[in-house]
Amino acid sequence: MFVSDNLNINENGHLTIGGIDAVELAQQYGTPLYVMDEQVVRSACSRFRDSIEKYYDGQGLVCYASKAFSCLEMCRIIQSEGIGLDAVSIGELYTAVKAGVDVKKIGFHGNNKTNEELCYAVDCGVGHIIVDNISELERLEKIAEEKGVKQHIMLRIKPGIDAHTHDFVKTGQIDSKFGFALETGEAFEAAKQAISCGNVELMGLHCHIGSQIFDIAPFEEAAKVMLNLIAQIKKELNYEIKGLNLGGGFGIKYLNEHDPAPFETYMERVSKVVKSTCAELGVEQPFIFIEPGRSIAAPAGTTLYTVGARKEIPDIRTYISVDGGMCDNPRYALYKSEYEAVIANKAAEERTEKVTIAGKCCESGDLIGENMPLQHAESGDILAVCATGAYNYSMSSNYNRICRPAVVFVNKGESRIAVKRETPDDIIRNDI
Ligand SMILES: *Cc1c(COP(=O)(O)O)cnc(C)c1O
Numbered sequence: 001m002f003v004s005d006n007l008n009i010n011e012n013g014h015l016t017i018g019g020i021d022a023v024e025l026a027q028q029y030g031t032p033l034y035v036m037d038e039q040v041v042r043s044a045c046s047r048f049r050d051s052i053e054k055y056y057d058g059q060g061l062v063c064y065a066s067k068a069f070s071c072l073e074m075c076r077i078i079q080s081e082g083i084g085l086d087a088v089s090i091g092e093l094y095t096a097v098k099a100g101v102d103v104k105k106i107g108f109h110g111n112n113k114t115n116e117e118l119c120y121a122v123d124c125g126v127g128h129i130i131v132d133n134i135s136e137l138e139r140l141e142k143i144a145e146e147k148g149v150k151q152h153i154m155l156r157i158k159p160g161i162d163a164h165t166h167d168f169v170k171t172g173q174i175d176s177k178f179g180f181a182l183e184t185g186e187a188f189e190a191a192k193q194a195i196s197c198g199n200v201e202l203m204g205l206h207c208h209i210g211s212q213i214f215d216i217a218p219f220e221e222a223a224k225v226m227l228n229l230i231a232q233i234k235k236e237l238n239y240e241i242k243g244l245n246l247g248g249g250f251g252i253k254y255l256n257e258h259d260p261a262p263f264e265t266y267m268e269r270v271s272k273v274v275k276s277t278c279a280e281l282g283v284e285q286p287f288i289f290i291e292p293g294r295s296i297a298a299p300a301g302t303t304l305y306t307v308g309a310r311k312e313i314p315d316i317r318t319y320i321s322v323d324g325g326m327c328d329n330p331r332y333a334l335y336k337s338e339y340e341a342v343i344a345n346k347a348a349e350e351r352t353e354k355v356t357i358a359g360k361c362c363e364s365g366d367l368i369g370e371n372m373p374l375q376h377a378e379s380g381d382i383l384a385v386c387a388t389g390a391y392n393y394s395m396s397s398n399y400n401r402i403c404r405p406a407v408v409f410v411n412k413g414e415s416r417i418a419v420k421r422e423t424p425d426d427i428i429r430n431d432i
Contacts, residue, residue, distance in 0.1 A: 003253045003340045003386050004299050006037045013348035015384050017302050018410040022344040025415060026304045026382045029408050032324035033304045034393050036069070036418070038077060038411035040300035041389075044263075045081035048292060051267035056274070056288060063107050065248050065293030066092050068390035069301070073409060073418035075099030084127070086291050090117045097124055107154075107245075107289070111178050118143050128152045130206050130245070132179055137194060144199035154204035154245055155180060155194060157187045159225040163210035163218040163249065178208070187229060188236075195239050204243025204289070205229060211294060214251040214260045220273045222246065227274065231281040244286035246270065250295040254387050255338055263295065294390040301389020303329060303405075304344065307381040308360075317370075318355045320377045325359010326366040327402045329385070329392045333365045341368070343375040344382040351375055357383070361400050393419075401427050 001008065008016045015022040018037040025035060045062065052060040063084035066075065075096045078085055084105030087093040096106055108121040111132045118140050121129055131137050131153045144151040156179035180187040194202040209222050223246060230241045251260035278285045305322035312318045331337035341357060343349075353376055357368040368385055377383065396404050403422035408415050 002342065003256060003258075004040070004302065006040050006300070007302065007342075007384075007386060009347045013346065015342055015344040015347040017384075019413050020410050020415055022302070022304055022384055023382050025408065025410075026306070026344070028415070029406055029417070030421065031304050031306045031382065032322070032328050032405040034328070034388070034405055034407040034419075035302045035304060035415075036074070036297075036389055036407060036409045037300045037302075038409050041074070041077055041296060042081060044292070044296040044299070045078070045083050047263055048267075048290065048296075049081070049083060051264045052288070052290075054264075055267045055271040059285065060288040060290065061105065063105065063289055063291045064296055065291045066096060067394055068293030069297035069392075069394050070095050071393075071407060071419050072099045073407075074297075075101050084289075086293075087126075090114075090120055093117075093121060093124065093126070103127065107291070109156075111156075115139060115143065119147075122147055122149060122151055128154055128203060128243075130154045130156050131190075131194070131200075132156045134190060134193065137190065137197070137200070141197045141199050149199065151200050152203045153194065153200045154206040154243060155187065155190055155202065156206045156208075157182055157226065157229065159207045159209065159222045161207075161209045161218050161222045161225065163213045163215075163222075179206075182225065182229065188232060191229075191233050191239075191241075192237060195233075195237060202239070202241065204245055204286070205241055206245035206247065206289075208247025208291065209249060211249045212251045213249045214258070216261050216266050216269050219246065219249075219266060219270050223270055223273050224277050227277045227281060227283065227286075230286065231283050234283055240284060242284070242286055243289060244274070245289035245291065248291040248293050248295070250292050252295050252298045252387060252390075254298075255340055263292075296390075298387050298390035301387065301392065303385045303388040303392065305383045305385070307343075307377050307379055307383050310377060310379060318353065319358050320355045320374070320383070321358045321360065322368065322383055323360060324402075324405065325361050325368065326363065327359070327361055327399045328396045328405055329368060329388060330395050330397070331391060332367050332369055333363070334395075339369055339372070339388065340386040341372050341374055342384050342386070343377055344384045346375040346381065347384075349375045353377070357385075361402070398422075398427060403427060
C-alpha cells in the first residue's frame with residue numbers, strides 16, 4: 001500500500017507507523033517529528049547478516065554506515081544486532097563509542113581525516129581505518145608509531161565503476177575525491193607503501209561505488225576488479241590481502257515504481273562472483289565487509305509535519321506549506337529526491353491532488369517535493385513523508401535558526417523519545 005511496509009491504515013482512516021497512530025504521535029510529541037521504527041532497522045540488519053551466513057559461509061561483517069542516521073539509540077540497536085559500524089568523523093565515532101558499539105567492529109572513514117581524528121580513532125582501538133590518501137597513510141604511520149601500536153588499515157580504491165548508469169562505464173570514476181585510482185597504478189603503489197610501513201597492517205582493500213543503486217551488476221564488476229588488484233599484489237609483492245570491503249549503496253524504495261534488488265539476491269550473486277574469481281585468480285577467499293547505510297535506516301523513518309498555509313496559484317500550482325522543510329530534509333533541494341507523501345489523518349482517502357510541498361525556510365528551493373500526489377490538504381492536517389530514515393536527520397541544519405525536530409522510536413506498539421526536540425536555548429548554546 002505504502003512504500004514502507006511498516007505503514008498501514010487503522011479503523012479511523014489514520015496512517016499507522018509500526019502499528020501506532022501517526023496522528024497520535026504528532027499530538028504526543030509535536031511536529032515536525034522523525035519517527036523511526038526499530039523493527040524495520042532490526043529486520044534489515046538481520047537480513048544482511050543472514051545473507052552473509054547463507055551465501056558466504058558467514059565469512060563477512062556488516063558495518064552500518066552511520067552517516068545515514070546516527071544517534072546513541074540507533075548505535076545501541078546496531079550493537080545489539082551484533083553488526084559493525086562505519087564512522088566518518090570524530091562526532092560519529094564518539095557517538096558510537098559512547099553508545100557502547102564494539103570498537104573492534106568499527107571502521108573509520110573519511111577523505112580528509114585530521115590528525116586529531118586519527119589519534120582519537122587509534123586511541124579508541126577501532127578495528128580498521130580506511131586510508132584514503134598518501135598524506136593520511138604517512139600521518140597515521142607516525143601516529144601509530146608514537147603510540148606504539150600496529151593499526152589495521154584498508155585502502156580506499158576507486159575501482160573505476162560508474163554505478164549510476166545502467167550500462168556501467170568502467171572509467172568514469174577517476175574524477176572523484178575519494179581514494180586511490182586503479183587505472184593509473186596509484187592504488188598499487190599505495191599498497192606497496194602501506195605494506196612497507198611498520199606500524200600499520202594492510203588487512204583489506206575497500207571500494208564504495210555509489211548510492212541508491214538498483215542493479216547488482218556494478219557490484220559484481222567492482223568485486224572482480226578489486227580481486228584482480230588483490231591478485232596483482234599477491235603476485236608482484238608476495239603479500240596476501242585478507243579483507244575485501246565492498247562498501248554500501250544498496251537502493252531502497254522511495255516511490256512505488258522503484259524496484260531495488262533484494263539484498264539476498266545481491267549477496268547470492270556477489271558471493272558467487274567472489275568465489276569464482278578467487279578460484280580463477282588463485283587467491284584466498286577474502287573476509288568481506290559490506291557497508292549499508294540507507295538500506296538499513298531509510299525505510300525505518302517517517303517524518304510528520306503539520307500543514308499550515310495552502311496557496312493555490314491558478315494554472316500554475318498549489319503550494320502546501322509545512323512546519324519543517326529543507327532544514328530537516330534537504331534531499332529535494334540537494335538532489336531532487338522524490339518521496340511518497342500522505343495526509344496521516346486522511347490516509348484512507350484517495351490522493352486527488354498534485355501539489356508542491358514547501359517548507360518554512362527563506363529559500364524558494366525549500367521544497368519537500370513537487371507534483372506530489374496527495375489527499376486534499378488543509379491547514380492543521382498532519383502530513384507524513386515516507387522513507388526518510390536516512391540522510392534526513394543526519395543532514396539536518398539549523399538554517400534560519402530553526403530548531404531540529406525530535407526523533408522518536410516506535411517498537412511493537414510503544415514509542416519512546418531518542419533525541420529531544422531542540423529549543424531556542426540549544427540554538428544559542430555555543431554563542432558567546
Ligand atoms: C555513504 C557510504 C556508505 C553507505 O552508503 P549507502 O548508500 O547509504 O548504503 C558506505 N560506505 C562508504 C564509504 C560511504 O561513503
